Amino acid sequence: MANVRIIDVHQGVFEANDLVAAEVRAINKNNGTFMLNVMASPGSGKTTLLMATLKELIKINPEIKIGVMEADIDASVDAEKIATLGGNVRSIQVHTGGECAMDAQMALEAINEFDTKDLDLLILENVGNLVCPAETDTGADCKVVLLSVPEGDDKPLKYPLMFEVANIVLITKIDTMSFFNFDREAVVKNIRMRNPNASIIFLSAKTGEGMTEWTNYLVSKLITA
Amino acid sequence: MHELGVVFYVIKDVANVAVENKVSTVNSVTLEIGEVSGIVHDYLIDCWNWARKKEPCVENAELKIETIDAVTFCENCEKNYPTVAYGKICPHCGSDKTYLVTGNEFMIKEIAVPED
Numbered sequence: 455m456a457n458v459r460i461i462d463v464h465q466g467v468f469e470a471n472d473l474v475a476a477e478v479r480a481i482n483k484n485n486g487t488f489m490l491n492v493m494a495s496p497g498s499g500k501t502t503l504l505m506a507t508l509k510e511l512i513k514i515n516p517e518i519k520i521g522v523m524e525a526d527i528d529a530s531v532d533a534e535k536i537a538t539l540g541g542n543v544r545s546i547q548v549h550t551g552g553e554c555a556m557d558a559q560m561a562l563e564a565i566n567e568f569d570t571k572d573l574d575l576l577i578l579e580n581v582g583n584l585v586c587p588a589e590t591d592t593g594a595d596c597k598v599v600l601l602s603v604p605e606g607d608d609k610p611l612k613y614p615l616m617f618e619v620a621n622i623v624l625i626t627k628i629d630t631m632s633f634f635n636f637d638r639e640a641v642v643k644n645i646r647m648r649n650p651n652a653s654i655i656f657l658s659a660k661t662g663e664g665m666t667e668w669t670n671y672l673v674s675k676l677i678t679a
Numbered sequence: 680m681h682e683l684g685v686v687f688y689v690i691k692d693v694a695n696v697a698v699e700n701k702v703s704t705v706n707s708v709t710l711e712i713g714e715v716s717g718i719v720h721d722y723l724i725d726c727w728n729w730a731r732k733k734e735p736c737v738e739n740a741e742l743k744i745e746t747i748d749a750v751t752f753c754e755n756c757e758k759n760y761p762t763v764a765y766g767k768i769c770p771h772c773g774s775d776k777t778y779l780v781t782g783n784e785f786m787i788k789e790i791a792v793p794e795d
Contacts, residue, residue, distance in 0.1 A: 457794035458706050463696055463787040467688050467710075553684045585717065586681045615717065647767055647775055 471590060474558035478593025481565060482576065488679035489576040490672075491556075491594030493616065496582030498602040499626045499659060501535060504579060506659035510669045511575070512541045521570050523548055523578045525556040544568070555586035558593045574676060584613040596675060602627040603634050607641035614648050622653040624668060629658040682722040685785070686730045690737055692787055697736045702792040707741040709791075713784040714749035715762055740790075749782025 466472075482489050494500050504522065511518055519542040526549060536545040546568045548560055556578060570576055578594060580587040599620040601609055604627060610617040617623065623645055631638075642654055653671065657664025693708055712718050727742040749762035755774035762782055764770075769777050 458791040459794045461696060461700055461702075461790050461792060463692075463789055465692060465696075465787050467685065467692060467785045467787060470692060471688070553687075554681055555684065586684060589717070 468589065468591070471558050474562055475591040475593035478558055478561050478565065479595065481562075482570075482593070482595065483679075485571045485573070486679060487570055487573045487576050488596070488676050489578065489592075489594040490596050490598055491578045491580060491587070491592050492598045492600065493580045493584070493587040493620075494582060494600035494602075495584050495605060498582070498600045498605060500579055500582065500600055503600065503624070503626055503657075503659045504577065505535065505539065506662075506665060507669060507672070508536070508539055508541075508543055510665060511672065512539070512543070514669065514673065516541065518542060518575065519573050520544070520575045520577065521546055521568065521573045523556075523561070523564050523576065525549075525560070525579060525581050544573075554581055554583055555590045556580050556592050557590045561592045561594075574679075575672075584609070584616045588613070588616040588619050595679070596621045599623045600626050601641070603630050603636045606634070607637050607644060610641065610644040610648055617645050617648045617652070620649060620652045622655065622671065623649075625654065625656045627658060627660070628656045628663060629661045681717075682719060683726040683730065685718065686723065686726040689727075689787060690730060690734045693740075693790055694734055694736055696787075696790060697792070700792070703736055704793060705737050705740040706791040706793060707743055708737065709743040709745060709788045711745050711747055711784055711786040711788045713747045713782040715779070715782040716785050718785065720744050720746075745788065747781055747784050750780045751777045751782075752780045753777045 492500055508520060521544045522536050523546045536543060546564055548564050561578065578592055597620050599616055601623060625641060645652060645654060655664055655668050657668055693705060697705055724742055731737045731740060750759050751762040752759050753769035753771060753774055754776040756769060756772040758771045760770050762779060767777060768775055
């Protein structure tokens with residue numbers, strides 16, 4: 455039997471991705487673009503919140519230039535919805551082709567292909583999933599995690615990494631609070647246990663409650679980008 | 680689904696290492712995986728056995744997995760404890776000011792190639 459030789463690798467599997475993510479960050483910084491990575495479960499209201507947020511941002515500044523990268527395994531429904539908004543909003547559909555999350559390479563390719571130089575804000579709507587997207591750095595400047603009231607206040611305990619990596623957690627669909635056994639204080643406590651620093655905002659894209667607080671947060675980030 | 684995506688990262692990295700070391704065949708790949716990294720070993724091996732056929736240099740390579748124990752450190756009483764048994768709350772003093780020391784790893788440790 456032939457002898458074998460061992461080659462030491464000692465390399466983190468996500469290290470290559472982290473390098474590309476740094477490249478994405480550098481490109482965006484140079485262009486003055488603030489990139490947001492929006493992560494959540496399917497059905498948590500990502501697209502609805504996004505539509506409401508974009509409308510508000512356009513109201514505040516009609517000149518604002520926004521790109522929305524829609525990452526889905528295979529669909530173009532969300533991109534079509536966003537195209538109806540008009541203004542200076544461009545939609546960029548990225549099919550991950552079966553991958554359960556966007557990675558930095560996909561983000562880099564999308565940025566190059568769609569020429570994002572002029573954008574103030576680039577929003578990545580990640581694949582609906584509370585596991586994989588948390589593990590993969592896309593090169594975004596800010597990670598937003600949505601948790602909708604019907605999903606339950608225990609989710610930060612069940613998907614700890616997602617809540618650990620978040621810069622801000624948005625509790626969505628709070629207009630449905632009375633129908634579900636959702637404890638406001640418990641959810642804050644469960645998030646804090648994993649992440650003492652994340653901002654937490656309760657909102658409803660439907661009634662508009664909490665939307666000002668959220669758009670103010672975004673605007674403050676855009677000013678410093 | 681999650682494991683499959685991860686397997687493609689591993690294959691890409693291993694293929695690069697093979698090219699750098701001028702080898703065309705890899706006998707085995709050894710990973711170090713933390714106990715709480717969220718990777719299911721059996722699924723990972725199933726995905727590996729399917730995906731390796733797509734990359735000639737790892738086509739016949741066996742995947743070996745070494746587990747790294749998850750250990751959490753308590754800032755309050757400055758003791759370590761096993762993460763899987765006790766989670767976020769320190770079993771020594773009840774504090775939640777704790778953080779993971781090891782157990783989150785997902786590394787390619789080494790590859791074995793035929794001796795030339």
